[in-house]
Amino acid sequence: MGRERVTVIDIANAAGVSKSTVSLVLQGSSLVNEGTRAKVNVAIRELGYVYNRGAANLRQANAKSKIVGMVVNDLTNSFFAELAVGIDSVMQSAGYVQFLANTGENIDRQREVIASMREHGISGLIISPARGTEAADFRALAQAGIPVVVAVRNVPGARVSSLTSDNHAGAAASVRHLAELGHRRIAFLGGFPDTAVFHERLAGYRDALSRAGLHFDEDLAVGAAPSRAGGVDAIERAMRLAEPPTAAVCFNDAVAFGVCDGLRSRRMEPGADFAVVGFDDVIEAKTAVPALTTVSVDPQGMGRRTAQLLLKQINSGTTEPETLISNVRLVVRESSGASIQGGVRWQSGV
Amino acid sequence: MGRERVTVIDIANAAGVSKSTVSLVLQGSSLVNEGTRAKVNVAIRELGYVYNRGAANLRQANAKSKIVGMVVNDLTNSFFAELAVGIDSVMQSAGYVQFLANTGENIDRQREVIASMREHGISGLIISPARGTEAADFRALAQAGIPVVVAVRNVPGARVSSLTSDNHAGAAASVRHLAELGHRRIAFLGGFPDTAVFHERLAGYRDALSRAGLHFDEDLAVGAAPSRAGGVDAIERAMRLAEPPTAAVCFNDAVAFGVCDGLRSRRMEPGADFAVVGFDDVIEAKTAVPALTTVSVDPQGMGRRTAQLLLKQINSGTTEPETLISNVRLVVRESSGASIQGGVRWQSGV
DNA sequence: TGACATACTTGGAACGTTCCAATAAATTTT
């Protein structure tokens, strides 16, 4: 099995040239004669030579390693899986290969994997940070001149690039949609008030409310875990109000599904008796019953843009932070009660 | 920014010892005096030293690189995302870091990423191969003594380890379940007949059929793309038969969801008017309406086992192929019509 | 013809680590 490694020297001998010439061929230099190049390439093929990037990278200390790191907080969430696919497609085309690590919101794991990736010589990092990530977690990388792009979630105070979705606009569009359908009591359900994402979405909600001539009722903004269970909880608290809402903008799709569950246990049908709007447009959103009206953020596209941003920073050698905001768009389906009419109900998502 | 790299020599000078001693400390050797070790560790911390695994790996040519590769055919499929998470958790604990690449069933991409990973010095590869992968695609790796584990899908004729789920048993259990509910016309829907997985599941279906005293009707086995659209297609063809089925074992969950869609467009309610069983137990299976009865293969657990198998091979230095089959279990939910009774319906999956 | 440019090719040093054989100092054995 494990034969001895074939090196440039072996192919130099086989081709009757020096190792320097072989190196030039490998780099596609125009300095080398066509005939020599052909001889070398033959030898490469015949001996089954495999380029050793580790060695190459060791020599050119300053140069880039063609490896980037990618750290996500929860890969089982299809949003992040899609994000990863988007990033991967761009990186592959650029000749990069990527490390992937899942932190599962565990901040110690996150620190470990970042350190490990650094030892392996990544030339850039894309991270969807675990909850509780601090600016300090990126300081070492920044000091070493390794560009970092934070995706999806923001880390307050960190001087790194970021790409987030337009939370403000998304929430605002949801409110506008519900107001146009005639709703006057629109709730904002779910989410932890200690995150930047929460505040951005809440602000979009408030702004659109006042723009629609509705006043902001503090009781209608009910925080809860950004999960299905949190959604159940939130809708229950909201419906116990003296003047309950007739519609809700939810923090994300998971909350929206929970709200639907909660409504049903009160014998109300989402879409018909109460309008629900989500955020994220996860895969299940369009196949759920009723199909979820939600804000689509195109995770793959976001992944691609994130990758491009990182590549730009790697190539330019700058660590100057850049902040991008990804457009979102409201996808109207059934849960907001707008499209329920004759038959369409079962067709969507096919 | 990009300060000069701190090397063992720098910390050797700072600590007043030789680079060799620093190296010993880094490797946790017991040869070095406690006091010296402490001095060195202080210097490491103060200078912000980062271990250069590339250089280390270059020296110990034979040794393992602490990098493994992972290639999947479709990361957007939550099955593979979960598989990746399972692999990741084991690899992280073992101090490995993994490359991830998504091929999207594109065999050329697959070849490229495998080559690229090899240049980067992976010491093992886990792959869920793209359709059309041949044994030859792994030959170079095998020759270099790099262990390969094929997961989920088999590659005929390849002398590499594999870990697949027990397709035969899963399909058989589904049939048994449906037969016990009184169904006599049970269809097998979806899947491409040119894959090993298809044949294994079909064989399980046939065996269980005859064991239940039912005869195999060729018309009831209808192939189709293993996707939601394929499921719609398959159920439509099946229902047009002179003697249509009353239940179906589906190739996978995507097909099962398509079958549900198709049934509804014929005004039949899956679970009540027709029994549907899926395969895979993807995340959406339990939250769908009706919740899907399906064969659970525990993708995360499979990922963990796959990773363990690869680690074993890396550590033992053997490329001797090993074939593992992962247990499966039928999860009875609503779509097979077995559990619909008073209230439970909306509770599941919350 | 000699000076000079052009087109290739090359040996050796360097990158940051580990390993080996050698050494020095402290301790034990004879």
Added chain:
DNA sequence: AAAATTTATTGGAACGTTCCAAGTATGTCA
């Protein structure tokens, strides 16, 4: 007290590549 053993430390070579300065032919110009 010399020899042997143990305990700690070390300089230099090596891993596979790239880069640099320098080399050898050729061809061109005055």
